[in-house]
Amino acid sequence: MQQRILVIGSSNTDMVVKANKLPAPGETVIGGVFLMNPGGKGANQAVAAARLGADVTFVAKVGNDIFGKQAIQGFRQDKIRTEFVFADPKNPSGVALIGVDERGENSIMVAPGANGHLRPHEVIQALEAVPEARLLLLQLEIPLETVIATIEQGANQGLNIILNPAPAQPLPDEIYAHLFAITPNETETKLLTGMTVEAHDLDSLREAAAWFLAKGLKNVIITLGAKGAFLYNSDGGQLIAAPPVTATDTTAAGDVFNGALVVALSENKSLTEAVTFACKAASISVTRMGAQASVPTRKEVDSLSL
Numbered sequence: 001m002q003q004r005i006l007v008i009g010s011s012n013t014d015m016v017v018k019a020n021k022l023p024a025p026g027e028t029v030i031g032g033v034f035l036m037n038p039g040g041k042g043a044n045q046a047v048a049a050a051r052l053g054a055d056v057t058f059v060a061k062v063g064n065d066i067f068g069k070q071a072i073q074g075f076r077q078d079k080i081r082t083e084f085v086f087a088d089p090k091n092p093s094g095v096a097l098i099g100v101d102e103r104g105e106n107s108i109m110v111a112p113g114a115n116g117h118l119r120p121h122e123v124i125q126a127l128e129a130v131p132e133a134r135l136l137l138l139q140l141e142i143p144l145e146t147v148i149a150t151i152e153q154g155a156n157q158g159l160n161i162i163l164n165p166a167p168a169q170p171l172p173d174e175i176y177a178h179l180f181a182i183t184p185n186e187t188e189t190k191l192l193t194g195m196t197v198e199a200h201d202l203d204s205l206r207e208a209a210a211w212f213l214a215k216g217l218k219n220v221i222i223t224l225g226a227k228g229a230f231l232y233n234s235d236g237g238q239l240i241a242a243p244p245v246t247a248t249d250t251t252a253a254g255d256v257f258n259g260a261l262v263v264a265l266s267e268n269k270s271l272t273e274a275v276t277f278a279c280k281a282a283s284i285s286v287t288r289m290g291a292q293a294s295v296p297t298r299k300e301v302d303s304l305s306l
């Protein structure tokens with residue numbers, strides 16, 4: 001039995017230039033290739049989850065403009081429920097300017113626009129309207145007060161809440177006990193815990209993950225780029241490898257990882273199985289350009305062996 005998923009977060013239009021190198025301040029890099037893609041961490045994760053087979057309701061705010069309309073159209077094509085994608089009459093849709101170099105490294109500037117105006121009462125209204133949902137996934141590209149209100153409301157409704165703490169920012173301690181899982185990458189782990197983690201140093205991973213458990217978290221999943229992910233809970237820690245691939249564009253690796261993770265959890269898979277599934281999906285996505293365009297099909301993920 002598949003559970004319904006709520007994804008709360010941002011929607012942006014990504015304007016991507018792929019070039020030999022990323023510009024230093026004051027520098028102009030010529031000779032790039034331009035692509036315009038739907039993006040935003042919330043939308044990317046909602047689309048990844050929907051394409052991989054989940055029943056997704058997305059809660060977000062876009063502008064009352066062409067980018068917002070295109071985004072909603074795209075969500076509907078992916079069979080995402082959009083009744084709680086609000087249109088802001090005052091603020092434009094969010095935009096991200098993304099540079100990608102020849103090694104697949106990226107550099108991103110975001111103008112959040114309407115994303116910065118998604119209000120707590122709007123999300124609470126959405127959560128109350130979908131009482132059958134069991135899983136809630138959110139990130140930090142919407143106002144922190146909305147994130148906190150969402151987590152509190154989700155906890156009241158007994159939802160399993162997964163927080164992808166990206167982009168990295170300090171968080172109040174009170175939220176951790178409400179979370180089923182947190183999914184920081186290495187940078188976000190360092191910002192939240194103050195500890196440096198290294199994929200080859202299991203002790204560093206265990207220590208940082210234990211910091212979250214001490215705050216009341218149940219499960220910690222630290223993503224480690226090409227090295228995969230580290231899963232930690234009261235049963236202990238486990239490094240789950242990502243399949244080796246040649247990376248072309250790592251823009252939405254974390255987003256595909258999180259979307260895939262909740263899909264597997266919505267199908268009642270174990271956490272180890274869910275993290276393995278997420279590593280497979282994310283590793284395929286880094287071999288492709290774009291954010292939502294890089295999401296693999298379910299068949300591609302299921303047929304990839306580790």
Ligand code: ADP
Pocket residue numbers: 166185186223224225226227228229242243244245247250251252253254255257278279280282283284286
């Ligand atoms: P973020 O994109 O949020 O910085 P990571 O870089 O940790 O997060 O990547 C998220 C996941 O994407 C990893 O756990 C891994 O499964 C996959 N991934 C990222 N980069 C690579 C890579 N070069 N090769 C294979 N898998 C990768």
